[in-house]
Amino acid sequence: MKNFFELYRYTFKYKLLAILTIVFNLLYVIFNLISFALFIPFLQLIFNPEQDVVIPSKPIYDGGFVDFFSYCTDYYNYFMESMVASDPKKALLFVCISVFVAFFLKNLSRYGAIWHQSQLRMATVRDVRNAMYSKILRLPLSYYTDERKGDLVSRVNNDVGQIEIGVIAILELVFREPIAILLHIALLIYWSPQLTLISFVLLPISALVISRIGKSLKRTAKQEMEEFGAMNSHLDETLGGVRIIKAFNAAKQVRGNFEKTNLRHQQFTTKTFRKRDLSSPLNETLGAAIMLCIAWFGGKMILDSSVGNVLTGEEFIGFIIVFSQLLRPIQGVASSIAYIQKSSISQDRINDILNSDEKIFEAENPQALDEIKTGVSLENVTFKYKDVDVIKDVSFEIPKGKKIALVGESGSGKSTLADLVARFYDIKSGEISYDGIPVDQLKTDDLRKHIGIVSQESILFNDTVANNIAFGMENPKREDVISAAKIANAHEFISQLDNGYDTNIGEQGNKLSGGQKQRVSIARAIFKNPSLLILDEATSALDTESEVLVQEALEHLLDGRTSLVIAHRLSTIRNADNIIVLSKGKIAETGTHDELMQLKGIYYKLSSMQGIND
Numbered sequence: 298m299k300n301f302f303e304l305y306r307y308t309f310k311y312k313l314l315a316i317l318t319i320v321f322n323l324l325y326v327i328f329n330l331i332s333f334a335l336f337i338p339f340l341q342l343i344f345n346p347e348q349d350v351v352i353p354s355k356p357i358y359d360g361g362f363v364d365f366f367s368y369c370t371d372y373y374n375y376f377m378e379s380m381v382a383s384d385p386k387k388a389l390l391f392v393c394i395s396v397f398v399a400f401f402l403k404n405l406s407r408y409g410a411i412w413h414q415s416q417l418r419m420a421t422v423r424d425v426r427n428a429m430y431s432k433i434l435r436l437p438l439s440y441y442t443d444e445r446k447g448d449l450v451s452r453v454n455n456d457v458g459q460i461e462i463g464v465i466a467i468l469e470l471v472f473r474e475p476i477a478i479l480l481h482i483a484l485l486i487y488w489s490p491q492l493t494l495i496s497f498v499l500l501p502i503s504a505l506v507i508s509r510i511g512k513s514l515k516r517t518a519k520q521e522m523e524e525f526g527a528m529n530s531h532l533d534e535t536l537g538g539v540r541i542i543k544a545f546n547a548a549k550q551v552r553g554n555f556e557k558t559n560l561r562h563q564q565f566t567t568k569t570f571r572k573r574d575l576s577s578p579l580n581e582t583l584g585a586a587i588m589l590c591i592a593w594f595g596g597k598m599i600l601d602s603s604v605g606n607v608l609t610g611e612e613f614i615g616f617i618i619v620f621s622q623l624l625r626p627i628q629g630v631a632s633s634i635a636y637i638q639k640s641s642i643s644q645d646r647i648n649d650i651l652n653s654d655e656k657i658f659e660a661e662n663p664q665a666l667d668e669i670k671t672g673v674s675l676e677n678v679t680f681k682y683k684d685v686d687v688i689k690d691v692s693f694e695i696p697k698g699k700k701i702a703l704v705g706e707s708g709s710g711k712s713t714l715a716d717l718v719a720r721f722y723d724i725k726s727g728e729i730s731y732d733g734i735p736v737d738q739l740k741t742d743d744l745r746k747h748i749g750i751v752s753q754e755s756i757l758f759n760d761t762v763a764n765n766i767a768f769g770m771e772n773p774k775r776e777d778v779i780s781a782a783k784i785a786n787a788h789e790f791i792s793q794l795d796n797g798y799d800t801n802i803g804e805q806g807n808k809l810s811g812g813q814k815q816r817v818s819i820a821r822a823i824f825k826n827p828s829l830l831i832l833d834e835a836t837s838a839l840d841t842e843s844e845v846l847v848q849e850a851l852e853h854l855l856d857g858r859t860s861l862v863i864a865h866r867l868s869t870i871r872n873a874d875n876i877i878v879l880s881k882g883k884i885a886e887t888g889t890h891d892e893l894m895q896l897k898g899i900y901y902k903l904s905s906m907q908g909i910n911d
Contacts, residue, residue, distance in 0.1 A: 303644055305471075307421045308464045314417040315468065321410035322473040326626075328403035330480055333618050335396045414468065418461045425457050429650055437656045438721045439682065447530030452650060455525055456643035463640025470633035477626035481619055488616050492595050496587060496620060513572055518639040521565035522646060528562050531555045573635045588620060657723055663740040669747055669828040671732050672696040672859060673718060678727035680717060687713050689882045690727070693875075695829070695861055702862045702870035704900065705879035711863045714879070715831050718861060719748050749827030751851075753834040755814035757806030762791050763798040765806070766820045778824060785820035785850040787813070812846060819850045830860040867904050876900065 309315050380388040433449065485493040535542065535551055542551055595613050673695040680688040688710050695701045695718075703711040716722055717729060720736050729736045736744065757765050766781055767773035778798060782788040790813055794800040806814045822830060832851065848869060855862075864870040871890045878886035878893065878900050886898050893900035 303648075305467055307425065307460065308417070308467050310424065311417055311420055314413050314420070317413040318410050318417060318468055319472040321406045321413065322468070323476060324406035325403055325410060326473060326477040326480060328399050328406055329477075329622065330484060330619070332396055332399035332403055333622060334484065334615065335392065335399055414465060418464050421464050422457055422461045425460055425647065426453060429453050429457070429647065432651055432653070436650075436653055437723075438716065439656070440653060445526065445530040445533075447528070447533040448526030449650070450533070451522070451526040451529045452646050456522060456646045459640045459643035460647065462636050463644070466633040466636040466640065469629055470637065474626040474629040474633065478623065478630075481623040481626070484619055485616060485623070488619075489595070489598075489613075491598065492591055492616060495594050496591055496623075517565055517568045517572060519642045519645075521562065521569050522642055524558060524562035524565055528555070528558045531558055569639070573632075573639070588617065591620060592617060657720065657741070659741060660738050663743075664734055664738050666731055666734070666739050666743040666747060669697060669731055669859060672699070673829065673861075674728075674730045674733070675714075675718070676728045676730075678714075678717065678729060679725045680713060680722065681725045682713075687882050688717070688724075691879075691882075691884055692727075693877055693884065693887065695859060696874075697859050698857055699874040700855060700860045700862060700870075700872070702864050702873035702876045703879060704864050704867060704870070704876060704903065705885070706903075709879040710882040711879055712833055715750075715833055715861060715863055718829075719750065719831060720744060747828040748831060749822035749825045749829070750831045750833065751815075751818050751822050751854075755806060755811070755818045757802060757809075757814055757817060759801065759804045761796075761799050761801055762794065762817060765802065765817055766798075766824050768821055770824070773824070778820075781820045781824035782817075784823050784853045785816045786846045787816040787820050787850070790816075816846065816850055819854055823854055828859060830854065830858050832860065832862045832864075834863050834865045867900075867907055867909055871909075 380391060430453070433453075482493065485496070531551075531554060535555070542548055595616065599613055675694075676692050678688055678691045679686065691710075691714065693701070703714060705711055713722075717724055720729075720741060723737065731739060731744065758768070762782075763773075763775065763778050766778045775798070779788060782791055782798075791798055791800075800808075802808045802817075806817065809817065832855075851869075862870055862873065870876060873890070876886075876888060876890060876893055877884055878898070880899060886893055886896060886900055888896070894904065
């Protein structure tokens with residue numbers, strides 16, 4: 298029920314579109330009913346061509362809604378019988394034209410509903426996708442560690458598509474089909490209360506069947522969507538690792554894994570379609586059985602004069618026609634319930650993202666940070682990931698204008714510390730402060746504005762070189778972009794590209810070499826001109842020639858700038874103002890290069906392994 302109201306809220310966010318859709322749907326229902334009711338005079342003309350027509354007196358309207366309905370019916374009968382008495386062929390032509398006009402208005406109303414409904418459904422999809430994308434950008438990095446990227450893509454695309462179907466089902470389930478059912482029943486009761494009562498006894502059988510199918514469909518739809526997310530994850534991993542797959546001749550293995558997941562998805566999807574589509578033929582079969590029962594009872598009533606029935610043969614055929622149309626909105630209710638059941642599963646998966654704990658929240662009255670005046674301080678910082686201490690009671694300073702280096706074995710917590718300084722995570726205990734202001738009291742956008750990051754993996758986007766360098770900046774000047782590229786030793790190779798700075802570098806910058814990508818990343822940091830620079834093993838993945846160029850660019854970048862450098866190659870941080878050696882999340886040693894070499898501890902051993910003995 299909660300998901301139903303959420304779908305309802307999505308639907309009526311655009312009230313005008315929703316109301317117009319409802320109005321046109323109601324007109325469709327009314328004209329659909331009129332188009333069949335108008336067949337009664339046609340049947341009377343066909344079945345009783347020689348009947349003596351007695352023209353009734355012209356009806357008089359006395360006021361009131363019920364009297365108005367009766368007045369319209371009596372006046373139409375008066376008009377038709379008058380026309381039949383004067384010219385039956387003319388009356389037949391009038392009936393045919395009337396039925397055609399009713400059908401035309403019915404379909405025109407239906408298209409009017411579809412016209413507004415199409416904009417409503419796509420506007421809803423757009424809004425939900427925008428909300429999910431915005432939420433994804435706000436979620437902490439830890440969220441992406443636990444979730445599969447392919448499954449997130451599936452939720453943004455496939456599950457939101459199900460919401461679109463659910464929105465339409467809501468409009469039809471609440472505002473079209475029930476009204477259609479009521480109007481059909483009202484006309485049936487007007488013609489024959491006895492036959493209508495018989496139909497009421499038989500129809501609940503269909504409702505019971507619909508309920509059982511809906512519950513089963515919801516379970517199967519959830520399994521289908523989970524497998525679709527897993528299949529997307531397999532595909533994403535394959536596209537990202539195709540080079541390794543080919544190198545290790547693992548195509549058969551990964552293909553087998555994908556085919557297994559794809560087979561499970563196909564099986565659950567097939568079950569979903571079968572269960573969803575079962576309701577329509579099953580209801581039609583039950584409807585046919587009910588209609589035959591009504592035909593038997595009605596025929597018996599007409600043939601048995603002792604019953605005292607006032608239902609004519611023409612009205613009885615009209616009753617059968619209208620009752621057959623009553624089954625359509627009932628089947629529509631069944632289909633809408635099935636769609637809403639499936640949309641409900643999608644809504645749950647979407648809400649898993651929208652309701653996820655962001656973990657990093659702005660203070661009620663955050664303080665602005667115009668510049669970093671004194672530096673960054675870490676005091677007794679402890680951080681846990683899934684109840685495991687990753688950082689344990691770490692304290693050190695990053696004074697303004699100084700170069701602080703973090704070294705240690707893999708898994709010692711170097712990158713985690715850098716992420717804490719940039720507030721990608723919030724600490725468990727202790728305090729990180731900028732100019733004495735706790736980081737959780739600062740406006741996050743202000744904080745990030747002063748931080749530049751160059752990571753080991755060059756993260757570039759499928760855009761031009763210029764837009765990658767000026768990433769996140771509005772209306773950048775081309776001369777500033779070129780200046781940043783020159784400082785990063787990137788201008789020369791960029792100029793040799795097909796379109797220079799306007800060359801698209803492909804997904805993840807794959808049109809560039811590793812060294813070129815890293816220099817573009819450095820140019821991006823230079824262009825931002827941050828107060829605090831974080832380098833996360835920025836040269837460890839490069840060849841010697843590229844490393845020389847990148848290292849030269851980094852020296853330009855680091856000159857006189859407050860920086861936190863994570864180093865794998867210790868030769869790159871020998872001139873750091875302070876080197877912090879981490880081991881299992883704790884500070885094991887601290888000092889300059891010379892001081893640490895004299896200690897002959899962990900740093901000395903790491904340096905010796907890399908051939909640094911002085």
